[in-house]
Amino acid sequence: MGLSVDIYDGYSWIMDVEKIEDSSSYRNCPIWKSRIVDLKNFTDQNIKIRFRTIEGNSASSMAFLDNVRLIETNTTPLIISNLKLESSNCRSGSLAEVSFDMSKYTANQIDRDSLSFELYHNGVRVATEHFPMGLDSLDSDTTYVFSHRPNMSLIGKQEIKIKAILSLNGMIYEDSISQEIINRHDQLPYFESFEGLFTECDNLNPNEYNYRTTSGWNSDSTGFSSWRVTDTSSCTYSGSSGMTGAPDTGPLNPKDSSGIMFFISHTDTTADYLYTPCFDLSAYNQAKVEYWHHRYLIYGQRMGILKLEVEHNGQWILIDRVDTNYTQQTANWQLSSIDISPYLSSNTQFRFYLDSSLALGSGIFSHTAIDAFKIFDPLAVGIEESHTHNHSLSVYPNLNNGQFTIEVPEELIGERFEIVDLQGKILYHSKLLRNRMMLNLDLSKGLYLLRLPNSNLSKKLLLYD
Structure with missing residues (x-):
C-alpha cells in the first residue's frame, strides 16, 4: 500500500x-x-x-496522515535570529546587553560596515553602531554581542533593529530583525495577561528555555524547574495551550482565556525568580496589586510556597504568600489582592518565586501557575464605577502603540464597541466577545474615543508611534 x-x-x-x-x-x-x-x-x-x-494486495492495510503543514523554504544565504535582551533591574541607568545569532554565510562576505545596530526610544533613533569587524565562516552560527547597552530604566517604548547585508556572486542579500520592549511604566492601571510570550528552546539542551516578550517580564534562570509560559514550543518539556506542560497537571485553562499563563514546576530547592517590568509610581498616593494563582498537587505532601515581593529602597519585601494546594484540575483560580501603597516610588518592581525549602511535590506532577497580573489605583476605580451605574469600561495600558486590552463586566458581553476619531468617524467596530479582549490596531498616534453606544460608556484612548 x-x-x-x-x-x-x-x-x-x-x-x-x-x-x-x-x-x-x-x-x-x-x-x-x-x-x-x-x-x-x-x-x-x-x-x-x-x-x-x-491500493495494495492486503485488505488489512491502512494509511494514516497527520501534521500537514505548508512552510516557506528560506534560500537566502543569510539569517539573523534569536535577538535577545538581557534581564535588567529598576535601578537608574540600568543597561541591558543586546545579542543575536548569525548563520548561513561564508568567508569574508560581510564586512564591518554591513552589520548595523539601531536603537529607538519612542520612535526617535538614539544610537547607531556597526559591528567592529568582518564576519567569516569560522564565526558562522555564532552569537554576537553589541557593545552599546540600551538604558532600560527609560519610560516608554524601546525598539532594537539589527540589519545585515551580504554580497554574493553579484547578488545583494539582506536580512533584519527587530524587537520592541516596554520595560518601564508610569501609568495605571497596568494589566498583563502574558499574550505575546513564547518559549524559545535551546537546541543543544532541550531542557533550557528563554522567553521572548515585549512586555518586560523576565526570569533570571533557565532549566527544567524554571518559570515557563504555556505555548506550543517544540521543547522536550513543552507547554500546551490551556494547561501546564506535564499531562494532567495544572489548571485546565488560563484565567483570562488568552491561552497563555506563567507556570513553574516543583522539582528542586532553587529559588527561580520571575520579575515584572519596572514602574514609576511616585505620582500615586495608593495602589493595589491583584493576580490569580492556581496550585495543583498530584503527588507529595506539600508544595513550595508561592511568594510575591516588592523592591523598596533597595530591599526586597515580602507582600504576599500562597500555601494552598488543590488536588483537582477543575479547581477555581484564586485571587490575591495586596495594598502596595506603602511601597510606591519611582523605582518599583515585583518578583514571584517559590520557597521550596520545605517538602516538595513529586517532580513535574505539581505546578504553580499565575495569570492576569494587575496594578491599579483603587480610588480611580471607585470614582469610575460610581459614574457608570455599576457598568465600568477599562482600557489598559492607556498610552499604547495600538495594542491594548478592553475590560468590561460580564453583563456587557455581546455589546458593540466603536473606536472613533475626534471628528466622530468610526475607524473600527466589533462586538465584545468576552469580558476582557486584547486588540492590536494599526492606527496613527493621537487621541481617539472608545465607546459602547448602547450603554452610553466611553473612554479616551491615547496612541503613540
Whole structure:
C-alpha cells in the first residue's frame, strides 16, 4: 500500500507529484515518518493538494496522515535570529546587553560596515553602531554581542533593529530583525495577561528555555524547574495551550482565556525568580496589586510556597504568600489582592518565586501557575464605577502603540464597541466577545474615543508611534 500526493493547478489534477510507497507492519509499532513535498513549481498559483491512497494486495492495510503543514523554504544565504535582551533591574541607568545569532554565510562576505545596530526610544533613533569587524565562516552560527547597552530604566517604548547585508556572486542579500520592549511604566492601571510570550528552546539542551516578550517580564534562570509560559514550543518539556506542560497537571485553562499563563514546576530547592517590568509610581498616593494563582498537587505532601515581593529602597519585601494546594484540575483560580501603597516610588518592581525549602511535590506532577497580573489605583476605580451605574469600561495600558486590552463586566458581553476619531468617524467596530479582549490596531498616534453606544460608556484612548 502507498500514498500519493496530487496537485490541482486550476485546470487539471497533476498526479503523483510525490509518491510514498514504503510501509511498516503495525505489529512492529512503527514510528511516524515525515515527508517533504517540494512545491517550487507551483509558486504564484492557487492550488489544491490531495492525498490519495494506492491500493495494495492486503485488505488489512491502512494509511494514516497527520501534521500537514505548508512552510516557506528560506534560500537566502543569510539569517539573523534569536535577538535577545538581557534581564535588567529598576535601578537608574540600568543597561541591558543586546545579542543575536548569525548563520548561513561564508568567508569574508560581510564586512564591518554591513552589520548595523539601531536603537529607538519612542520612535526617535538614539544610537547607531556597526559591528567592529568582518564576519567569516569560522564565526558562522555564532552569537554576537553589541557593545552599546540600551538604558532600560527609560519610560516608554524601546525598539532594537539589527540589519545585515551580504554580497554574493553579484547578488545583494539582506536580512533584519527587530524587537520592541516596554520595560518601564508610569501609568495605571497596568494589566498583563502574558499574550505575546513564547518559549524559545535551546537546541543543544532541550531542557533550557528563554522567553521572548515585549512586555518586560523576565526570569533570571533557565532549566527544567524554571518559570515557563504555556505555548506550543517544540521543547522536550513543552507547554500546551490551556494547561501546564506535564499531562494532567495544572489548571485546565488560563484565567483570562488568552491561552497563555506563567507556570513553574516543583522539582528542586532553587529559588527561580520571575520579575515584572519596572514602574514609576511616585505620582500615586495608593495602589493595589491583584493576580490569580492556581496550585495543583498530584503527588507529595506539600508544595513550595508561592511568594510575591516588592523592591523598596533597595530591599526586597515580602507582600504576599500562597500555601494552598488543590488536588483537582477543575479547581477555581484564586485571587490575591495586596495594598502596595506603602511601597510606591519611582523605582518599583515585583518578583514571584517559590520557597521550596520545605517538602516538595513529586517532580513535574505539581505546578504553580499565575495569570492576569494587575496594578491599579483603587480610588480611580471607585470614582469610575460610581459614574457608570455599576457598568465600568477599562482600557489598559492607556498610552499604547495600538495594542491594548478592553475590560468590561460580564453583563456587557455581546455589546458593540466603536473606536472613533475626534471628528466622530468610526475607524473600527466589533462586538465584545468576552469580558476582557486584547486588540492590536494599526492606527496613527493621537487621541481617539472608545465607546459602547448602547450603554452610553466611553473612554479616551491615547496612541503613540
